[in-house]
Amino acid sequence: MAAISLGPTPARRDALTRRIRLLVAATITYNLVEAVVAITAGTIASSTALIGFGLDSVIEVSSAAAVAWQFSARDHALREARERTTLRIIAVSFFALAAYVGIDAVRALAGTGEAERSVPGIVIAALSLAIMPFLSAAQRGAGRELGSASAVADSRQTLLCTYLSAVLLVGLVLNATLGWSWADPIAALVIAVIAVKEGRDAWQGKGCCVPPATAVPAMAEDACGCRPGCTCCT
Template identity: 35%
Template sequence: MRSDRRTQLLRRGRNVECASLVYNIIEVAVSLTAGFATGSSALISWGVDSIVEGNSAAFMVWRLHGEAAGISEREVLKRKKTALGVLSAAFSIAVVFILYEAISKFISGETASLSWWGIGILLVSLVVNPLLAWGKYRYGKLTDSPTLKYDAIDTIICEYQTIVVLVGIAFVQWKGWWWADPVAALLIVPYVAWEAFHAGRDAYQVDLDASVSG
């Protein structure tokens, strides 16, 4: 049986992931609406990545809830393998979409217009994401859960993406560099592609007959 202390920590980690899921849903709704309304590839790409981050949080909630509820170690590993596989597929789809959106903007030469809603959600994310990352890493460390700590790193990298998008929007609006918007979107691609590979590799390496390692 798992100790009451560990179960309590797992539930707290799950609560942090629930908060992350709710916030990512808000990010997706605002950024995609603003992105499509203004023609901003960077905002749209950031919103697509937020969908992936939301999926990650949802599967982490599912995975942590199961372990806290006392499911078998094999079932915990099965959930981990499934979550990683779904994330790998989601990241891969995101790469294709971001490339299509950015290249289309390069071809058309279309300039994105300003969206205060888009800038607003980006600025809020600059504050919220580090707090979520801290919570994930803290409970990942306390429960010796690599997946929680891994998700915390993902959230911190999302902070980098937020800064990149804000800089891209600034160059478009104040310098008139229309190409800065699709470039900002393309700068997100290497990270998303790496995460697709990393999650797929980790899913493949999960041994359902091994003991739970987080």
Template identity: 55%
Template sequence: MSATLTASRRATLHRRVRWIVGTTITYNVLEGIIALWAGAAASSAALIGFGLDSAIEVLSAAAVAWQFTRKDPERWERPTVRAIGIAFFALAAYVTIDAILALSGVEPVEHSPVGIGIAVASLIVMPALAWIEFRTGRELGSRSVQADAKQLLLCVYLSGTVLIGLLLNSLFGWMWADSVAALVVAALAVREGIEAWRGDVESPFEVLSELGEHR
């Protein structure tokens, strides 16, 4: 599809990519600061892990931002996709270690309204950014942009597990729930990391994308 793009359309899409990654970096810096503060206040390993995950999101977006400041972005596709794959593996490793430590019952987790709020905000913001970025990357034929969109989608999964864990802890005192769900997210991160490393970026939005194109 990218071969049929006019120079004007390609330039527009490049600007859109820069806007998306700029927005992603800004949001994740704020999200990370709030999540780390709330996690420390509530002694929540899941929230602290969520905050550190934001740093990986920033690195992934920064890799794409760097690529699209180059004169010929397409030339840097492979190393950028590999960098995103490494970010997936790093996230999986951290989430796994964090979940195991939390399951060991280190210390009780306090109720965290701020943590619940930031997890809900991420469930609203991240799917929208991922959708726009994937569509843009597909039109450009850019695997790195599509891989970064999948990184954002993984953040949605992590936000959901953190939210479920915080709610179950607040309502029923089940401190282990978010750790178990986080291990599922870690497995997903490994799978996505392998796919990104291989350059396989099939979209989790594929059906919705095709419906949108036929309107």
């Protein structure tokens, strides 16, 4: 019979907690800069896509701040108690993002307004596309090892920003070079669907987690390394 993993040691748990705090702080800092640049550039260029991207950054800040609040508790039991509230905040952020992106995409397809070329928008989208995958992967890895569904959910929010960055970059480049104004809203609708799914998973508390140190036999890992009831690792 395979041995049941009891998760990280107390020393490792403390190290992972510190790592998550640093990653969350980096995410908040970058997204604040991203929000200011994107919303400003979007307003100047009359680009609803850029403004929407900036608002997504604001939502990501709220999500990361919720995780920071959870991990600010020194007591492990208190952090676990805060996790459900944190997941609810992350889920609502996803739903709000999906609603905004979806409505904005429909308006764009209906021909409401025409965005101008935006070099700053292209630059910030390219930077986000390069930076966000690394932040997401680092936080997801630490969150899974620690057994924190909220940290994993927040890493998905950061990964979604990568998808949005790619969509925004393609849309801005196509608009600037070929005048294809329909490309961005179509892709944005796909992102809205993804955001709804991620929001639902966060609301249900799903995540790919290694059982925490308090694990009991009933919480043994399944074949893919996840606790029963969690979404299987991908």
